[in-house]
Amino acid sequence: MDIPGLPARRAALRLLDAVLRRGETLDQAGHNAVQGVSGEADRALARAIAAEALRWLPDLDALIDSATRDPLPDDAKPRAVLRLMLAQWLRLDTPPHAVVATALPLLSGGPKRLAHGVFATLGRREAQLPTHPSLPAAVAARWGIRAGDIAAALAVPPPLDLTLRDAAATADWAARLGGQTLLPGHLRLPRGEAIERLAGFADGGWWVQDLAASLPARLLGAPRGAGRALDLCAAPGGKALQLAAAGWTVTAVDSSARRLERMAENFARCGLSADVVVADVRDWAPAGPYDAILLDAPCTATGTCRRHPDVLHRITRGQIADMAALQRDLLHRAAGWLAPGGRLVYAVCSLEREEGEDVAAGLGLAIEPIRPDELPVGIAPTPQGWLRTDPGMLAAEGGLDGFFVARWQAG
Known part of the structure; x- marks a missing residue:
């Protein structure tokens, strides 16, 4: 026994x-x-x-x-x-x-x-741990001068971030659920309570999404009229939900039928809709151009180390290189599907430069610089007009995941 x-x-x-x-x-x-x-x-x-x-x-x-x-x-x-x-x-x-x-x-x-x-x-000996975790040496070397701040953010698991279906109701939801808001349409709560028991879950008032993960879809803005948006590698669906809630007519493409089923459940819960396509983006092409395209590309996900500490120990240089090659391929395919004047946003939840800046630098479209007023207070665009977040940022407010985001506009 x-x-x-x-x-x-x-x-x-x-x-x-x-x-x-x-x-x-x-x-x-x-x-x-x-x-x-x-x-x-x-x-x-x-x-x-x-x-x-x-x-x-x-x-x-x-x-x-x-x-x-x-x-x-x-x-x-x-x-x-x-x-x-x-x-x-x-x-x-x-x-x-x-x-x-x-x-x-x-x-x-x-x-x-x-x-x-x-x-x-x-x-x-009454042994103790330091105030924050030490990063593996290879990881600290890759992350450079920000490694210490990132490590400090790993000491405790992250809070719970919600994206609200109706950004105009942010104050109402803050009063109803408590917590803090760092952007309209965002609410941050302490960890611990079962998500399904929170007010608003059953009737689809919100969905769980890290603050950083919500930024790429925000950077596509709202459609002018009946705009068509394409969400590539869409599962688990938080960004597609954002686009639909903003008024876009959404096509969501992902290679995982199982993950898309879960996404469809969340769309139904939130009273939103999307055209769902099960396909590998490398083998698929749309029938016509789109006004907005979001590519949240497959990546090593090292930026999620607060909630997934396994990435600190299992990601290799070879995996980073392989992912960067895939991302470059997907990004160039997506750029060819953009309507004149349309916007393309590329995002990865990785802290590796090879998967972010190096991939974005090779695209021939005109960069549409990300503006400070589009971001949470305390987060600024890079000099190139891109966005780079990491878990050490907004530490006093509970931090956020590591993301790289770039935006372009077709001529």
């Missing part, structure tokens, strides 16, 4: 292994990893333990190494279990006796005694 809480810890260990050894995302690994874990609370606990271990991995490893005579191999099971133990104790406030009782059964023999000894040593 399993010790209460042990299945959740076993699942957390599987999640950690899937990310660090196989390069899977937490979402990809989640279904298989939690098999045998009963109850939503325990499944959520497994993910929380693994996520905190990934968020603080270099610092947890430094503590482990400080209490061992000989360094443990990176892929040694005792190191993995100790990472989970320390994450529970130092980040999730699990009492040490409960940590020991639910984690040591994952090991046996000498490794079990080793893990117990290291954990006990760190307990006697």
